[in-house]
Amino acid sequence: MKIRLFAVTAMLGALAGAAQAAEPRHFSFGYDQPRTTGFGIAGDTFSAKLVDLSKGTLMIDQFPGAQLGQEPQMLQKMRTGDIDFMISSTANAATLSPESGVMSLHYIFRNEDHLAKSLADPKVVAAMKQMFDETVQGGHVLGLATLGLRYLYGKKEIHKLDDMKGLKIRVQATATEDTIFPAYGAQTVHMPFGSVYTSLQTGVVDMAENGINVYQANKHYEVAPVMSLTEHEANNSVIWVSDKVWASLTPEQKTWVQAAADEVSSKQPALALALEHKSQTALTKLGVKFVTDVDKSGLIKIALPIQDSSAKALGPNAVKILGLIRDVK
Numbered sequence: 632m633k634i635r636l637f638a639v640t641a642m643l644g645a646l647a648g649a650a651q652a653a654e655p656r657h658f659s660f661g662y663d664q665p666r667t668t669g670f671g672i673a674g675d676t677f678s679a680k681l682v683d684l685s686k687g688t689l690m691i692d693q694f695p696g697a698q699l700g701q702e703p704q705m706l707q708k709m710r711t712g713d714i715d716f717m718i719s720s721t722a723n724a725a726t727l728s729p730e731s732g733v734m735s736l737h738y739i740f741r742n743e744d745h746l747a748k749s750l751a752d753p754k755v756v757a758a759m760k761q762m763f764d765e766t767v768q769g770g771h772v773l774g775l776a777t778l779g780l781r782y783l784y785g786k787k788e789i790h791k792l793d794d795m796k797g798l799k800i801r802v803q804a805t806a807t808e809d810t811i812f813p814a815y816g817a818q819t820v821h822m823p824f825g826s827v828y829t830s831l832q833t834g835v836v837d838m839a840e841n842g843i844n845v846y847q848a849n850k851h852y853e854v855a856p857v858m859s860l861t862e863h864e865a866n867n868s869v870i871w872v873s874d875k876v877w878a879s880l881t882p883e884q885k886t887w888v889q890a891a892a893d894e895v896s897s898k899q900p901a902l903a904l905a906l907e908h909k910s911q912t913a914l915t916k917l918g919v920k921f922v923t924d925v926d927k928s929g930l931i932k933i934a935l936p937i938q939d940s941s942a943k944a945l946g947p948n949a950v951k952i953l954g955l956i957r958d959v960k
Contacts, residue, residue: 655690658715661699663824665848669778669903670718671695673895680891689884701823710769712875718776721867722803728766732805733942733949734867737934739956743780746865747900749959750775756896758955762948770871773892776899778842778866779907782858784851785838788922789859792929801827801839807941814933831855842866844910852919859922863930870895
C-alpha cells in the first residue's frame with residue numbers, strides 16, 4: 632500500500648510539474664499610439680507570430696496609447712528591464728543613438744513603395760540593428776516598422792516652400808529636424824506628442840507633422856483641419872527588446888522572437904500604408920482639407936544637399952544607412 636501511495640504521489644507531482652512547466656510566459660509590449668494605428672498592426676503581427684512559433688508558451692500583453700509612458704520614458708524603462716518589448720520612433724530612438732536621426736532626413740524615401748521596400752531590405756535592417764547594438768546599452772533592436780510618410784497639418788494650406796516661412800512647427804526632437812526646418816524658413820518647437828493637440832488649439836504652434844492615421848486617431852483634425860501632403864519624411868519605428876529579457880531567452884526562443892520581428896518588417900509597412908489611405912478617405916468625408924498639389928521642388932532642392940552633410944555629421948553608420956536606402960530599387 633505504501634509503495635502504491637508513493638507511486639500515486641510521484642505521478643501527481645510529475646503532472647503538477649508538467650502543468651507548471653507549460654505555463655505560458657507573458658511579456659509587456661508598449662507603444663504610445665492607439666491600437667487602431669500601424670503600431671497596433673505591428674503589435675498584433677508580432678504577437679500572433681510569436682504565439683504560433685512558441686506554441687503558446689510565449690505570450691504578448693500589449694499596452695497601447697502610452698499606458699506605460701511616452702516613448703522617451705518607455706525607452707528608459709525598457710533599458711532598465713521594466714518593459715519587455717516596445718516600439719519607438721527612430722526619431723525618439725535618436726536620444727539613445729543619435730545616428731538614428733538619419734531616418735528623419737527629408738526626402739530620402741522617393742514614395743510609399745520605396746519606403747516599404749527599404750524597411751524590408753535585409754541590408755537596411757542589418758545596418759540599423761548593428762548601429763543600435765554598437766551604441767545602446769540595455770536594449771536590443773529586433774526590426775523595423777513604419778506608419779507611412781509624414782505631412783504638415785494646421786489651419787493653413789501649404790502649397791510651396793514660401794508658405795512655410797515663419798511658421799512655428801512642432802517637430803520630433805532630433806538634430807536633423809532642427810537643421811532642415813529652419814532651412815525651409817520655419818521655426819522648430821519640441822514638445823511631447825501628448826501636448827500637440829492643445830498646442831495646436833491654443834496657437835502655441837502653427838503646425839505639426841505626422842502620418843494621416845495618427846492625425847486621425849488622436850483627433851488632431853479637430854484643431855488643425857488642413858493637411859498638406861508634403862511627403863517630407865517617413866514615420867519610421869523600431870521594435871525593441873530589453874537586454875534583460877533577451878538574456879533570459881534560450882537560443883530557440885531567441886529565434887522565435889527574431890522571426891516574429893522579421894514578420895513585422897516584411898508585412899507591417901504595406902498594411903500601415905493601406906491604413907493611411909483608409910484614414911484619408913474617412914477624414915475627407917468629415918470635411919478635412921487635404922492639399923494634394925504641393926509643389927515639393929523647392930523643399931527637395933534644399934533637403935538634398937543637407938542629406939549628406941547631416942548623415943556625415945551623425946556618423947559612419949548613418950552614412951552607410953543613407954547609402955543603402957538610396958540603393959533600394
